[in-house]
Amino acid sequence: MLEDLTGRIGPRLSGSPGAAKAVVWVEKEMRRHGFANVKLVPCMVPHWVRGDVENGQIATTKQPLSLCALGGSVATPKGGLTAGVIEVRSLEEATKLGEKAKGKIIFYNRPFDPSLPNTFGAYGGANDQRVRGASVAAAVGAVGVLVRSMTLAEDDEPHTGAMRYQEKVKQIPAAALGIKSANKLSSALRINPNLKVSFTLSCKTLPDALSASVIGEIVGYERPGEVIVMGGHLDSWDLGRGAHDDGAGVTQSLEALRLIKKLNLRPKRTIRVVAFMNEENGGRGAAAYAERVRKSSEIPYAAMESDSGGFMPRGFGVTEAKYEAVKGWEEKLRVFGIERFSKGGGGADIAPLGPLGATLFGLQPENQRYFDYHHSRNDTIDKVNPRELEFGAMAMAMLAWLISEEGL
Amino acid sequence: MLEDLTGRIGPRLSGSPGAAKAVVWVEKEMRRHGFANVKLVPCMVPHWVRGDVENGQIATTKQPLSLCALGGSVATPKGGLTAGVIEVRSLEEATKLGEKAKGKIIFYNRPFDPSLPNTFGAYGGANDQRVRGASVAAAVGAVGVLVRSMTLAEDDEPHTGAMRYQEKVKQIPAAALGIKSANKLSSALRINPNLKVSFTLSCKTLPDALSASVIGEIVGYERPGEVIVMGGHLDSWDLGRGAHDDGAGVTQSLEALRLIKKLNLRPKRTIRVVAFMNEENGGRGAAAYAERVRKSSEIPYAAMESDSGGFMPRGFGVTEAKYEAVKGWEEKLRVFGIERFSKGGGGADIAPLGPLGATLFGLQPENQRYFDYHHSRNDTIDKVNPRELEFGAMAMAMLAWLISEEGL
Numbered sequence: 070m071l072e073d074l075t076g077r078i079g080p081r082l083s084g085s086p087g088a089a090k091a092v093v094w095v096e097k098e099m100r101r102h103g104f105a106n107v108k109l110v111p112c113m114v115p116h117w118v119r120g121d122v123e124n125g126q127i128a129t130t131k132q133p134l135s136l137c138a139l140g141g142s143v144a145t146p147k148g149g150l151t152a153g154v155i156e157v158r159s160l161e162e163a164t165k166l167g168e169k170a171k172g173k174i175i176f177y178n179r180p181f182d183p184s185l186p187n188t189f190g191a192y193g194g195a196n197d198q199r200v201r202g203a204s205v206a207a208a209v210g211a212v213g214v215l216v217r218s219m220t221l222a223e224d225d226e227p228h229t230g231a232m233r234y235q236e237k238v239k240q241i242p243a244a245a246l247g248i249k250s251a252n253k254l255s256s257a258l259r260i261n262p263n264l265k266v267s268f269t270l271s272c273k274t275l276p277d278a279l280s281a282s283v284i285g286e287i288v289g290y291e292r293p294g295e296v297i298v299m300g301g302h303l304d305s306w307d308l309g310r311g312a313h314d315d316g317a318g319v320t321q322s323l324e325a326l327r328l329i330k331k332l333n334l335r336p337k338r339t340i341r342v343v344a345f346m347n348e349e350n351g352g353r354g355a356a357a358y359a360e361r362v363r364k365s366s367e368i369p370y371a372a373m374e375s376d377s378g379g380f381m382p383r384g385f386g387v388t389e390a391k392y393e394a395v396k397g398w399e400e401k402l403r404v405f406g407i408e409r410f411s412k413g414g415g416g417a418d419i420a421p422l423g424p425l426g427a428t429l430f431g432l433q434p435e436n437q438r439y440f441d442y443h444h445s446r447n448d449t450i451d452k453v454n455p456r457e458l459e460f461g462a463m464a465m466a467m468l469a470w471l472i473s474e475e476g477l
Numbered sequence: 478m479l480e481d482l483t484g485r486i487g488p489r490l491s492g493s494p495g496a497a498k499a500v501v502w503v504e505k506e507m508r509r510h511g512f513a514n515v516k517l518v519p520c521m522v523p524h525w526v527r528g529d530v531e532n533g534q535i536a537t538t539k540q541p542l543s544l545c546a547l548g549g550s551v552a553t554p555k556g557g558l559t560a561g562v563i564e565v566r567s568l569e570e571a572t573k574l575g576e577k578a579k580g581k582i583i584f585y586n587r588p589f590d591p592s593l594p595n596t597f598g599a600y601g602g603a604n605d606q607r608v609r610g611a612s613v614a615a616a617v618g619a620v621g622v623l624v625r626s627m628t629l630a631e632d633d634e635p636h637t638g639a640m641r642y643q644e645k646v647k648q649i650p651a652a653a654l655g656i657k658s659a660n661k662l663s664s665a666l667r668i669n670p671n672l673k674v675s676f677t678l679s680c681k682t683l684p685d686a687l688s689a690s691v692i693g694e695i696v697g698y699e700r701p702g703e704v705i706v707m708g709g710h711l712d713s714w715d716l717g718r719g720a721h722d723d724g725a726g727v728t729q730s731l732e733a734l735r736l737i738k739k740l741n742l743r744p745k746r747t748i749r750v751v752a753f754m755n756e757e758n759g760g761r762g763a764a765a766y767a768e769r770v771r772k773s774s775e776i777p778y779a780a781m782e783s784d785s786g787g788f789m790p791r792g793f794g795v796t797e798a799k800y801e802a803v804k805g806w807e808e809k810l811r812v813f814g815i816e817r818f819s820k821g822g823g824g825a826d827i828a829p830l831g832p833l834g835a836t837l838f839g840l841q842p843e844n845q846r847y848f849d850y851h852h853s854r855n856d857t858i859d860k861v862n863p864r865e866l867e868f869g870a871m872a873m874a875m876l877a878w879l880i881s882e883e884g885l
Binding site for chain 2: 183186188221381383404405406408409435437438441454456457460
């Protein structure tokens with residue numbers, strides 16, 4: 070399934086032809102596997118397109134910079150943007166520049182903290198630069214931002230990802246720099262603080278587009294109204310193929326339910342796969358799904374998400390209140406690589422189900438390699454080990470089964 | 478260090494110029510890091526060379542087969558060996574062929590059992606074909622053997638590895654087939670059981686060569702005579718660069734002791750790195766080291782080995798009798814990825830220290846990808862994630878420190 074999704078369909082950014090094909094594909098897969106009540110849950114999604122032109126250089130020395138537009142960015146002027154550069158390490162530092170920032174490109178260059186064992190922690194400690202950097206810089210008069218890619222890899226692939234403009238602040242173009250390019254620019258600035266950088270982006274935001282999440286299930290024989298969700302997101306960034314992020318999660322969810330079906334197991338509770346649309350730049354699919362649940366009579370009993378890559382499973386996060394209730398299952402999940410439950414679970418797509426009462430679970434695979442590929446051209450299927458991917462699917466199937474049969 | 482060892486030195490099969498360079502290199506590294514009592518422990522090693530010619534085909538259809546000589550194999554006749562082929566799934570099946578095997582090539586094609594969660598278990602269940610297949614086939618009159626590569630990867634890279642001839646049985650050439658080639662040959666045999674295969678190997682065994690393991694240490698301040706070994710093997714197969722097998726283990730051992738030194742920690746007991754020579758095809762370095770220990774007055778207190786790849790650590794195996802003694806350390810090792818100790822520890826190079834009284838530990842990294850690269854041209858540094866490698870080194874340093882300070 071992951072070969073199909075990444076190879077035949079490819080990138081699936083919300084609103085793109087790839088995303089539309091992916092919706093059709095996953096609906097077809099669900100029918101092929103014999104899931105019940107297969108349907109689309111529509112949502113309107115942001116429709117950002119990268120465009121054809123994307124390049125940059127240290128203008129003063131003509132050294133090229135490897136970069137890509139951040140998702141949601143406006144374009145530069147047609148001939149590109151050329152300006153002096155100020156390097157900062159934080160949003161606060163940018164704000165403090167005050168007048169000095171006027172007319173400049175702000176270069177956010179705070180790296181991941183490599184001393185954090187969990188790379189998601191390192192990501193969380195750096196990505197405010199990507200998400201909020203442009204508006205913070207614009208507020209003090211900057212004309213553009215360059216952001217060090219959110220990765221620990223030491224290559225020069227730029228990593229895109231969502232950025233958001235603050236209301237009533239001028240929208241300025243924002244691009245991610247590959248790590249080598251970020252280091253190169255930083256060195257060059259030490260030698261010549263007055264150098265100029267130019268970069269060109271041709272991206273733009275089109276009107277919102279119609280899209281959909283896709284659901285399919287096995288109906289519980291005893292408590293059909295209590296629904297256990299397994300999910301991942303169907304959309305991906307436009308670079309790469311969204312193999313780990315999050316073709317893995319979608320196909321693991323499909324595979325987990327397929328396994329239960331294939332084994333002719335009849336669950337007490339309903340087990341449902343949700344392939345969420347638009348996790349990357351809006352969360353509209355998650356919101357629409359939660360809204361649908363809220364308006365229905367069904368009980369959102371539990372939800373688990375796989376959106377941390379298709380690597381070997383190591384644990385599940387779980388809503389803190391249910392930690393003690395599930396701890397006894399660790400032993401049964403160990404053969405699939407799950408060592409333990411930890412407190413705090415979920416993921417962006419199932420988070421809205423928490424307030425509706427669902428116990429949330431997040432699959433935690435081995436995480437060291439994830440940000441090497443995440444949101445870059447390198448997120449392709451050759452980085453996914455098929456056995457590791459399958460272990461994740463098996464762990465999800467087992468957990469869903471335990472929730473269904475033993476209850477929480 | 479691993480870049481140096483795999484990039485500047487490269488393959489390091491016992492007796493090769495690469496192995497000799499690796500001995501010099503590791504001695505230099507130990508001195509550079511300020512280890513004490515750096516020295517070589519000499520041993521005579523088998524000296525097998527692959528030679529220049531290695532090819533094969535289904536002679537009947539001219540379809541090429543991707544293959545390589547197994548380590549220790551004799552050559553084919555100069556113009557190659559051409560014969561009919563019988564496919565078997567086990568040594569027993571080969572023996573039962575009796576007269577039918579005469580003049581034939583025996584094709585051992587039992588795959589890894591993919592249902593085993595631990596790939597080392599799958600390896601253990603298949604590699605008797607590689608190690609003993611030739612002599613078992615020769616005993617019933619076969620003229621050569623082809624063995625399905627010891628891997629779960631679905632590519633066509635042949636994986637070499639040690640084979641051993643039984644005494645007084647005719648020595649016949651033995652080669653590993655890439656998985657796609659093995660599948661191709663198996664399919665072809667179903668269509669035409671009378672097809673012929675030809676293959677040519679130019680490998681040979683030269684006289685034993687002088688080589689050495691290398692040791693270096695930090696001398697314990699309280700019980701210097703109680704020695705804790707951290708080790709991996711310095712030799713590798715000639716295909717690939719021995720990055721995971723076992724450049725990882727050697728450089729992790731070096732790094733672990735370097736970390737302890739760098740932190741200015743003074744251990745109670747002596748902590749020693751041993752870079753073992755000749756693990757792959759003889760174990761002569763391990764034997765010579767154990768013999769040296771046996772003849773000395775030192776106490777081989779504990780030994781840990783990293784020879785399962787440079788992937789993210791998950792556990793340590795430990796000599797069963799000491800399991801309860803170390804179990805309490807799990808919590809302290811968790812930050813390095815170690816989830817637990819399991820009973821039964823060690824590895825080929827430290828095994829001889831067990832009977833001398835040492836408690837044995839084996840680092841257990843995540844194992845799903847290991848046999849994708851193991852003994853093939855794909856065992857190169859790009860398959861090693863530097864962070865995962867470092868976590869292993871840190872886990873080893875921490876464990877060595879705990880053994881030294883708290884005792885077993």
